Amino acid sequence: MSIKELVEISRFYGKDPSFLLAGGGNTSFKDESYIYVKASGFKLASIEEDGFVKLDRNALNRIWKKKYPVDVDLREKQALKDLMDSRASGETKRPSVESLLHAILPQKYVVHTHPAMVNGLTCSKNGRQIAEQLFHTRCIWVPSVNPGYILAKLIKTRLSEYKKKYESLPDIILLENHGMFVGAETIREIKNIHDFIIGTLKKQIVYEPDFSSVQVSKVEIEKIYNRIKNYPAFKDKYITFENNIEISAAVKDNTSFQKVCYPYIPDHLVYAGPEMLFIEDLNNIEQDIDQYRERNECYPKVIAVKMTGVFTLGDKEESSHITMLLFLDALKIAVYTESFGGY
Ligand SMILES: [Zn+2]
Known part of the structure; x- marks a missing residue:
């Protein structure tokens, strides 16, 4: 019954773009002996019971008694191996990188x-x-720290400090530049806590992102589209274009673009790249892309053009759409930060 409820709550948030995009996020359920965590490669929106990995909670607890090397890569590698070894017998799926964190939360x-x-x-x-x-x-x-063992360890320490101080445990964990974890004994409570968080934040929002569309000349877009496609590395790319009130404000000039220039959360880095390129003068587009490549050792996935709008690039049509979704998410976050003192 409980795994069914886990599937239900996973789909509920997985399908809601105001909570998750591009198949991100993860969920879990635990009983006395086992924890069932979302497996890598499954999307919450369409997950079934077989999308979860069963892990032995005792084996996971032993991870905290172990001494790992100081070297970051070695440590994460060994902790990951122990995480894989904690799978119940017969399990072949890969548990989410955040599984350790799910396991230390008591709910x-x-x-x-x-x-x-x-x-x-x-x-x-x-x-x-x-x-x-x-x-x-x-x-x-x-x-903000890298996901995996070190993040879980940090939260474990915070939880025990918290417990000493308040003799209880929190049900909300906010991760700087990342997102949140919510824990509860029932899925009803899970929904109530989410409603409480969003309701509380809504009251603080002084300015909602305005994504109403803005008219742009088709000829102008076509011209830029061709310039991008002309760049040798982009000739086979799919390109998505978007403009709206917030984009218009962001692409006004280099200064206004600064607020969306760099990733806010890991999803932005993965789907939109380490930096969003801003083109001030279309005549220099090839040069700007070359310099971007030198700076970041990769090509841009998001190209914003002054006073026009934003173009996202992908190997498939769907991936250029996903990159656009994540760019728009960054823009939303940028707007919301204004209600909390700025970024
Ligand atoms: Zn996450």
């Missing part, structure tokens, strides 16, 4: 999402302070 159900509104808070310079004012002792704030 039966744990849901991890990346809502733009929540990330407006987690990416703001006053985020931590505001989170403490809004959620008091219900939440802990975790600074």
Whole structure:
């Protein structure tokens, strides 16, 4: 019954773009002996019971008694091996990289999402302070660190400090520049906590992102599209174009573009690249792309053109759309940060 409920809650948040995009996020359910965590390669929106990996909780607990090397790569490699070895017999799927974190949270159900509104808070310079004012002792704030063993260890320490201080455990974990974890004993409570968080944040929002469309000359878009396709590395790429009120404001000039120039959360880095390229003068587009390549050792996936709009590139039509979705997510987060003291 409980795995069925895990499937239900996973699909519920997986299908809602205000919580998750591009198949991100993960969920889990635990009983006395086992934890069932989303496996890599499955999307929450369409997950079935076989999309979860069964892990032995005792084996996972032993990870915390082990001594790992100081070297980051070696440590993560060994911890990952121990995570893989904690799978119940017969399991072949790969558990999510955040499985350790799911396992240390005491609640039966744990849901991890990346809502733009929540990330407006987690990416703001006053985020931590505001989170403490809004959620008091219900939440802990975790600074930005790489996912995996080290993040789980940091949260484990925070949880035991919290427990000593308050003799209870928080049900909300806010990860700086990433998203949130919510834990509860029932899926009803999971939904209530999410509603509480979003409802609380909504009251703080002074300006909602305005994605109403803006008219752009088709001839102009066609011209830029051809210039991008003319660049040798982009001749087979699929390109998506978008403009709206917020994009228009962001592509006004180099300064206004700064707020969306770099990734806010890991999803942006994965799907939109380490930097979004801003083209000030179309005559220099090839040069700008060359320089981008030198700076970042890869080609841009997002190309913004001054006073025109944003183009996203992908090997398939779908991937150029996903990159656009993640760019728009970054833009939303940028707008939401304005309600929490700016980024
Ligand atoms: Zn995440």
